[in-house]
Amino acid sequence: MTAWLQSAADWLRSPHSLNLETLIDSLNDAVIVIEKHNRLQYANRHWSQLTGHASADCQHQPFTQFIHPEDRVNWQIAFQKFHQACDSQLLWLRILDKEDVVHWCEIRVQPLLPNRPYPLSATLCDITPQIRSDQIKEARYRSLNRLVDRVPAMIYRSRNNIHWTMEFVSDGCRELTGYTPEKMINNAELSYGSLIHDDDQEDVWCNVQKAIQDNRCFEITYRLRHADGHTRQVYEKGCAIYSDTGSILGIEGVIFALDNVL
Amino acid sequence: MVNLGQLLSFNISTLWHRSARKTASRALNSLDYSDIAFQLATTDNLKRLLPSLLSQSALQDQCSAELPYYDSLFILTPLAGHKYHVHAPALLPPNPQLMNYFESLRIRTPGHSNSQRIDQVGAHNIVFFPLQNRESHEEAYLVVVFKGPIPRDNHAANLLRPLRNALQKGLQAHQKHQQQIDQAVQQEREAQAADLHDSIAQILSYLKMRAYTLNSACLELEDPTFRKLSKDIEQQIGFAHRLTREIISSSRVTYEETHLSSAIENTMNEFEQLSGIVFELDNRAKEPLETVSHPNEVLFIVREALCNLVRHSHASHTRIVITHRADVGVSITVEDNGIGIRPNPARKDSFGLRIMEERARKLGAKLQIETRQQGGTRVCLRLPRKN
Numbered sequence A: 001m002t003a004w005l006q007s008a009a010d011w012l013r014s015p016h017s018l019n020l021e022t023l024i025d026s027l028n029d030a031v032i033v034i035e036k037h038n039r040l041q042y043a044n045r046h047w048s049q050l051t052g053h054a055s056a057d058c059q060h061q062p063f064t065q066f067i068h069p070e071d072r073v074n075w076q077i078a079f080q081k082f083h084q085a086c087d088s089q090l091l092w093l094r095i096l097d098k099e100d101v102v103h104w105c106e107i108r109v110q111p112l113l114p115n116r117p118y119p120l121s122a123t124l125c126d127i128t129p130q131i132r133s134d135q136i137k138e139a140r141y142r143s144l145n146r147l148v149d150r151v152p153a154m155i156y157r158s159r160n161n162i163h164w165t166m167e168f169v170s171d172g173c174r175e176l177t178g179y180t181p182e183k184m185i186n187n188a189e190l191s192y193g194s195l196i197h198d199d200d201q202e203d204v205w206c207n208v209q210k211a212i213q214d215n216r217c218f219e220i221t222y223r224l225r226h227a228d229g230h231t232r233q234v235y236e237k238g239c240a241i242y243s244d245t246g247s248i249l250g251i252e253g254v255i256f257a258l259d260n261v262l
Numbered sequence B: 001m002v003n004l005g006q007l008l009s010f011n012i013s014t015l016w017h018r019s020a021r022k023t024a025s026r027a028l029n030s031l032d033y034s035d036i037a038f039q040l041a042t043t044d045n046l047k048r049l050l051p052s053l054l055s056q057s058a059l060q061d062q063c064s065a066e067l068p069y070y071d072s073l074f075i076l077t078p079l080a081g082h083k084y085h086v087h088a089p090a091l092l093p094p095n096p097q098l099m100n101y102f103e104s105l106r107i108r109t110p111g112h113s114n115s116q117r118i119d120q121v122g123a124h125n126i127v128f129f130p131l132q133n134r135e136s137h138e139e140a141y142l143v144v145v146f147k148g149p150i151p152r153d154n155h156a157a158n159l160l161r162p163l164r165n166a167l168q169k170g171l172q173a174h175q176k177h178q179q180q181i182d183q184a185v186q187q188e189r190e191a192q193a194a195d196l197h198d199s200i201a202q203i204l205s206y207l208k209m210r211a212y213t214l215n216s217a218c219l220e221l222e223d224p225t226f227r228k229l230s231k232d233i234e235q236q237i238g239f240a241h242r243l244t245r246e247i248i249s250s251s252r253v254t255y256e257e258t259h260l261s262s263a264i265e266n267t268m269n270e271f272e273q274l275s276g277i278v279f280e281l282d283n284r285a286k287e288p289l290e291t292v293s294h295p296n297e298v299l300f301i302v303r304e305a306l307c308n309l310v311r312h313s314h315a316s317h318t319r320i321v322i323t324h325r326a327d328v329g330v331s332i333t334v335e336d337n338g339i340g341i342r343p344n345p346a347r348k349d350s351f352g353l354r355i356m357e358e359r360a361r362k363l364g365a366k367l368q369i370e371t372r373q374q375g376g377t378r379v380c381l382r383l384p385r386k387n
Helices: A003-013 A019-024 A045-051 A069-086 A127-149 A174-178 A201-213 B004-030 B033-042 B044-053 B057-067 B096-104 B157-199 B198-217 B222-250 B261-271 B297-313 B351-365
Strands: A030-035 A040-044 A089-096 A104-110 A118-128 A154-158 A167-168 A218-225 A231-242 A248-257 B068-076 B084-085 B118-120 B125-132 B138-146 B278-283 B317-325 B328-337 B366-372 B378-383
Touching: A040 B125, A045 A089, A045 A118, A045 B096, A045 B351, A045 B366, A069 A089, A069 A104, A104 A127, A127 B261, A127 B278, A127 B317, A174 A248, A201 A218, A201 A231, A201 A248, B033 B044, B033 B157, B044 B057, B044 B068, B044 B084, B057 B068, B068 B096, B068 B125, B084 B096, B096 B118, B096 B125, B125 B157, B125 B378, B138 B157, B157 B198, B157 B222, B198 B222, B222 B351, B261 B297, B261 B317, B297 B317, B297 B328, B297 B351, B297 B378, B351 B366
Parallel strands: B278 B317
Antiparallel strands: A030 A040, A030 A118, A089 A104, A104 A118, A154 A167, A154 A248, A218 A231, A231 A248, B068 B084, B068 B138, B118 B125, B125 B138, B317 B328, B328 B378, B366 B378
């Protein structure tokens, strides 16, 4: 391996081979060198493309001036850690370009020379598209999650067993049963089946199983015991979810309170 | 056997302490400190009172006589963003170097410390005596500036101790008084909001429905005069209803956050939870934002902009950019990638923009609402620079 590195270095150094600067300029990441007092000593071509500033204009400018004001403290913290640990540091920062547009960058800092704190070399990879995509995914998830939790009913996914073991229940569970979803998921403290009125449990089981056998949705009404001790009349509509081979994986549905308190 | 050195040092030390006690007692006798504390506790304008307190000839003469190299006295009271308001003696010609130093001064570690700080600016030596607030936190400072070396053996501290105690007590009482006023104002606003909700808002709500019915009936009449009149009545009742709701919600939503930046961030998070829109906050002016006048009004304009955006924009992405430029002041821009805003809105019963404009006008701010070239809407609020 060392021999290979040596030969690669020799090739780069040879007068007929590729120039090292050309190689660094060809990279699709910004490469910078930071000297003492946080000033830029060198920047490759991609840095200019990223920031809109010519590399020559950036020389000896403080690197922090290109960082978003809110991220400068993070940079200082990473910088201190870097000096304490003498190890490369990776962090995400917002870089402001010439037009004040924000670019999210993943920046990795390492010492340029062994056993010397300065200068530092750093690579910056523009991860703005990835950040935007993550933000959109998060917003979709958040929106759907909040929608499900705000529906004035209990939306659920359960296993097809006599206890109706819940895998997921929406926040509507609190209003419908008086218990928090956490208490019910995977029968942590109680099962949904145990809340169904004793006289209705068999009917519920039979009706759901019959619908599953017929490969159709079920619609049932029954009595449910609320945490405060009262009994409520509820309406449930749901269906089974099947694998491609027809195995029953669980039950999904929604349960509404038909009236307040019986 | 006592040697001469010990004897001399004992005598000098004893004399010095006697002299320090004397200077302190002279300072005590020459100023009415309980009156200073009382004036501070009851004033509604600290900015006017503190310079006149510092200008008292009894105080200045005493300091000049007792403290070698004495130059001036200042009081610093906190502003947002770790900055300080500088209260200088009224008759003192401002020293630009010192004023620049104080205005850019930031003491970032307020705590329970009671010890004095010392700094140097050019030929001046500056001593900061902390003044604690009601929570025993170091908050304001009594500052003494010397044109040369600082007197030894806490001479300045001894001389100024009664003044420092009076200022501390007075400022603490002032702080309590202000908190009581704020609380009373808030309670009154809430009571008024409740009254409005139960009275005028109910009537307007009823009138709104009746005006709609009346307008629908008038549409079938041939005479255009009635149609025009009933439409106008419906719109004006709608606006009055919306304004009343706005006043009620303004009174109920209190500006509890210490900082406007975090209040805007919390508002953004609130709307984020209620929609599928990506919200991005790009705040490049945290410190200048904390010094704007009427933060409540600013927050309500931002809330209204976000509310309109969630309701009408059809956007998937929103960005709030807060910037500051010395020549322009603080700007808050809310932009989205939605359907944009029509110059002549079809619904004449949309009053959100009118209310935003009204609030901006009261602030002396400029509000610009436009369609972005890339699509979507841009709402830009330019806040006036604080004098």
